[in-house]
Amino acid sequence: MFHIYCPYCEEHREEEEFHPKGQAHIARPEEPEACSDEEWGDYLFFRDNPRGIHHELWVHAVGCRKFFNITRHTVSYAILETYKMGELPRFTAEFPEGSLSEKVTTEAEAMSRQEGVKA
Amino acid sequence: MSNLVAQNIRTFETHPGVEISAESPLVFFHQRSGAPAPCTESRVALRERALLGHLILRGGAIVLDEAVHSVLGFGLPAYPNALSRDEGGERSIQWLSPDEWLLIVPGGEEFGLEGKLREALGDAHYAIVNVSGGQTLLELEGEAARELLMKSTPYDVHPDNFPVGKGVTTVFAKANLILRRPTETRWELVLRRSFADYLYRWILDAGEAYAIGVEV
Ligand SMILES: [Zn+2]
Numbered sequence: 001m002f003h004i005y006c007p008y009c010e011e012h013r014e015e016e017e018f019h020p021k022g023q024a025h026i027a028r029p030e031e032p033e034a035c036s037d038e039e040w041g042d043y044l045f046f047r048d049n050p051r052g053i054h055h056e057l058w059v060h061a062v063g064c065r066k067f068f069n070i071t072r073h074t075v076s077y078a079i080l081e082t083y084k085m086g087e088l089p090r091f092t093a094e095f096p097e098g099s100l101s102e103k104v105t106t107e108a109e110a111m112s113r114q115e116g117v118k119a
Numbered sequence: 120m121s122n123l124v125a126q127n128i129r130t131f132e133t134h135p136g137v138e139i140s141a142e143s144p145l146v147f148f149h150q151r152s153g154a155p156a157p158c159t160e161s162r163v164a165l166r167e168r169a170l171l172g173h174l175i176l177r178g179g180a181i182v183l184d185e186a187v188h189s190v191l192g193f194g195l196p197a198y199p200n201a202l203s204r205d206e207g208g209e210r211s212i213q214w215l216s217p218d219e220w221l222l223i224v225p226g227g228e229e230f231g232l233e234g235k236l237r238e239a240l241g242d243a244h245y246a247i248v249n250v251s252g253g254q255t256l257l258e259l260e261g262e263a264a265r266e267l268l269m270k271s272t273p274y275d276v277h278p279d280n281f282p283v284g285k286g287v288t289t290v291f292a293k294a295n296l297i298l299r300r301p302t303e304t305r306w307e308l309v310l311r312r313s314f315a316d317y318l319y320r321w322i323l324d325a326g327e328a329y330a331i332g333v334e335v
Contacts, residue, residue: 008217009287010199014273016290062295063288064199064216 002077004058007084008066017062023047024055024069051075053093058082128237132230133249134172143169143255144315155323157332163261165322166334171256172229173309174222175215176236178245183220186239187212190232195220202286202299213286213299221297221309223256255315257322259306263329268306270325272298292321 002015029035029043048054054074059067071080071091080091080098090098135141145167148154157164176183184195196203196214204211213221224232233247259267268276274289275281276298286299286307294317297309310318323331 008199014290016273062290064219066216 002079004070004079005082006060006063006066007068007082008064009060013060013063017060019059019061021057021059021067024057050093053080053091053096055089055092130230130233130237133252134170134227134230141170143167144310144312145169145255145319148316148319154333154335155327155331157334158330160330161261161332162263162329163259163267163326163331164334165326165331166258166260168256168258170226171251172224172226172232173249173251173254174224174229174233174236175248175250176212176220176222176245177218177247178240178243179218182240182243183245186236186243187222189239190235196284200285200287202284202301204301208301211301213297215288215297223309226251253312254309255312257308257310257319259308259322260304261329263326264304264306267322267325267329267331268298271321274298292318292325294318 002018003012004015004018005012006018026043029039032040035043051074054072056070056072057067058070059065066085068082068084069087069089070082071089072078073080081089083089092099176187180195188194191205191210193203193205193210193212195212199214199217202211202213210224211222213223215221222232229249229251233249236247265276272289272291274287281300283300283303286297288297289295291298291308294311294314296311296314296318297307299307299309301307308318308322323333
């Protein structure tokens with residue numbers, strides 16, 4: 001079982017309370033009618049399947065019922081961070097150890113978020 | 120009531136008057152069938168607080184807090200998963216999500232209160248929904264109450280994690296409910312109408328080991 005930190009409830013909850021909703025940060029094309037079939041098909045159907053860091057959309061379905069994002073490692077299943085809608089991830093493919101500038105200022109916070117992983 | 124409210128929002132009294140007998144979601148099993156009576160061995164007591172007024176408040180915390188303060192004399196809880204109550208403990212407000220609170224008042228007050236809140240809120244961006252008919256409240260009390268909860272929910276109900284004044288929406292016996300702890304000894308469970316019968320019978324089953332008694 002995952003023990004997931006909900007950024008809105010501000011505490012860890014059982015995985016049972018959450019649902020995964022697929023890949024995060026998928027932007028809807030601004031002008032759908034101007035898209036080629038391929039562009040629209042990519043937006044609708046095609047998703048990344050990385051080995052490593054993956055950003056996912058989850059919902060705290062039995063709880064505050066808010067959507068938020070999780071950065072997860074697809075090999076270890078480790079949850080590296082959870083963050084609110086509209087925020088940017090700290091752990092990315094380019095910065096697998098966390099982006100440096102933010103790491104200095106918010107290390108303590110990042111640590112507490114990493115504790116979200118108690119699989 | 121301000122003109123704007125009168126023009127744009129239709130409100131209506133859902134609390135039945137004296138001519139219609141009101142029935143809680145638990146009316147059949149709780150009130151009309153053989154619920155176990157409290158006895159000397161009972162280590163946990165169950166009681167329904169039927170037909171209270173339940174209002175869902177949605178909107179910005181600052182605006183709602185001000186309106187609630189002016190009408191009820193106490194404000195929204197300041198933190199997530201928290202509960203605030205008036206001095207007598209009869210009226211309470213619980214955080215449900217960053218823009219949503221549950222306000223519970225004695226039955227019959229909710230319609231008048233809704234009107235006063237709408238007046239205080241004016242043309243702010245908010246929503247108030249009267250959900251009194253959609254849910255009911257159970258109280259659990261007794262030395263074994265926490266043990267009964269531990270059998271039913273994955274949420275940690277240890278006092279270190281669940282102090283007085285906390286309230287959460289969580290999984291309970293594969294359904295879900297709102298679990299809150301208004302006082303040291305008392306737990307409150309807010310059940311959705313459609314889950315009420317199932318959860319009530321689950322609680323009686325889980326409480327059998329502690330000779331659970333139902334106080335009517
Ligand atoms: Zn939450």
